[in-house]
Amino acid sequence: MLSARNQFAGTIQAVKLGQVMAEVIIKIAPKIEVVSLISRTSAENLKLKKGDKVTAIIKSTEVMVAKD
Amino acid sequence: MLSARNQFAGTIQAVKLGQVMAEVIIKIAPKIEVVSLISRTSAENLKLKKGDKVTAIIKSTEVMVAKD
Amino acid sequence: MLSARNQFAGTIQAVKLGQVMAEVIIKIAPKIEVVSLISRTSAENLKLKKGDKVTAIIKSTEVMVAKD
Amino acid sequence: MLSARNQFAGTIQAVKLGQVMAEVIIKIAPKIEVVSLISRTSAENLKLKKGDKVTAIIKSTEVMVAKD
Amino acid sequence: MLSARNQFAGTIQAVKLGQVMAEVIIKIAPKIEVVSLISRTSAENLKLKKGDKVTAIIKSTEVMVAKD
Amino acid sequence: MLSARNQFAGTIQAVKLGQVMAEVIIKIAPKIEVVSLISRTSAENLKLKKGDKVTAIIKSTEVMVAKD
Structure with a gap:
């Protein structure tokens, strides 16, 4: 289990x-x-290619907020 | 227009x-x-509160990828 | 309005x-x-070129401090 | 000498x-x-206080660009 | 398998x-x-406490280099 | 003295x-x-090459934790 709270499954x-x-x-x-x-x-180590099921992971300290 | 390519509208x-x-x-x-x-x-300057329409912004260099 | 507090106008x-x-x-x-x-x-999307008026933006969590 | 190219002396x-x-x-x-x-x-280790001469340091990968 | 190449097992x-x-x-x-x-x-979700076996993970874009 | 608390000497x-x-x-x-x-x-400015004694530096906000 990873401390990064933003983990988004995708393709x-x-x-x-x-x-x-x-x-x-x-x-x-x-x-x-x-x-x-x-x-x-890293892309080669993970053999990343179109169609792969992966998870995008982002540490919360890296997320900004914009408001009009 | 901001160079950060991850911009997600939300609440x-x-x-x-x-x-x-x-x-x-x-x-x-x-x-x-x-x-x-x-x-x-920053949260106070933007008067952020529950229900606000905002945009989450993330620089692409901060996004990792996980694959099983 | 963006939460990132370091926003520096320049050329x-x-x-x-x-x-x-x-x-x-x-x-x-x-x-x-x-x-x-x-x-x-991103550089192409924004058509960045010499002489453009832009703003450099940095999230405060990314700034270190050095002291002699 | 540090690889981070953004080093700004200040107070x-x-x-x-x-x-x-x-x-x-x-x-x-x-x-x-x-x-x-x-x-x-870190602030305590460096004994940071008002009036100190310091340098703000930022890795270039952390800098975004905005253009109207 | 995670794209971040700096993964250090520790306590x-x-x-x-x-x-x-x-x-x-x-x-x-x-x-x-x-x-x-x-x-x-995150610390609470992972129930982090002294003595736990964990892995420190760092994206390579976040690592600077200093040389005398 | 730099605020970044992760400073690892190496080759x-x-x-x-x-x-x-x-x-x-x-x-x-x-x-x-x-x-x-x-x-x-930066690599050219520091004339980085195999065998150089250097220090890897990482701001603590960039370090994640994983636990099984």
């Missing part, structure tokens, strides 16, 4: 690999996509 | 104030809540 | 694009430059 | 201590203040 | 609870302790 | 350079390696 829509970094787009609800930037090595 | 479910920090819980979809830890001063 | 000095990431340098005062690392997609 | 304007966290406000230019949230223990 | 040395935040100190090697600041609710 | 095992980012692997104990993702410019 990978796209993976883009750079030399050092990788971008992963995960659909977690009908109109909600989460974008993740991780190392290319 | 505040709860606000808890400490001396320095505040915890804000935001419902962004029927079964998806986001927890945010910000300064108490 | 873009340089944008460098990689495959996944982009580096943006923003002058916020006569001798103060802020360096930002965001996704290339 | 502490205020320190607020909670049980676990502390908030430090640092003036880095005539109209620019930086807010930092660190542990109370 | 909790101390837990300090504030109103919103908690500080957890974890020994990961004979002379190496890691300090973690998480929400009090 | 660089590998440096990988991308266009914008760089990955640095640092051994801090016999079986403990830390991975750092910083800007390529």
Whole structure:
């Protein structure tokens, strides 16, 4: 069990690999996509590819709030 | 327009104030809540309270991915 | 209104694009430059280029303090 | 020498201590203040107090960009 | 399997609870302790206490490098 | 003296350079390696290379805890 309280199950829509970094787009609800930037090595270690069932995880200290 | 690509509209479910920090819980979809830890001063500046329409914002470099 | 309390208006000095990431340098005062690392997609979405008036935004939990 | 490229010399304007966290406000230019949230223990270890000459340090991956 | 590449097994040395935040100190090697600041609710959900076997997890984008 | 409480002395095992980012692997104990993702410019400014004695630095708010 992980202390990070934001854990959203979803499906990978796209993976883009750079030399050092990788971008992963995960659909977690009908109109909600989460974008993740991780190392290319992590994306390869986890063999991330379109259609994979994954969980997006975010530490609560990283979440901001905007209000009109 | 903000560079952070994760911006999720929702409604505040709860606000808890400490001396320095505040915890804000935001419902962004029927079964998806986001927890945010910000300064108490920010929570007060934005007058955050239960029922407020807000947006949770997360920089993509802060999102991890887990896969079974 | 955004909860992040560090918001510094400035002018873009340089944008460098990689495959996944982009580096943006923003002058916020006569001798103060802020360096930002965001996704290339964000830099393209915002059409960031030298001379643009922008705001550098930093969540307070990300700021460290050093003292001699 | 530290890899973090955002290092801004300034003077502490205020320190607020909670049980676990502390908030430090640092003036880095005539109209620019930086807010930092660190542990109370760090604030005590560094003996941070109003008037101290300090440096605010921010990793570039933590800086977002907003453009109208 | 989690994308975060820094995962260090250790033993909790101390837990300090504030109103919103908690500080957890974890020994990961004979002379190496890691300090973690998480929400009090997470510390309670995981029932963290001295002596617990845990893993400290850090996303690689959060690690800086200093060199003399 | 820096507020970040996680400071681990070690030796660089590998440096990988991308266009914008760089990955640095640092051994801090016999079986403990830390991975750092910083800007390529920082890696070049610090002339980071295999064998360098460096310190990995992590702000405590960035450390999560997992427990079985």
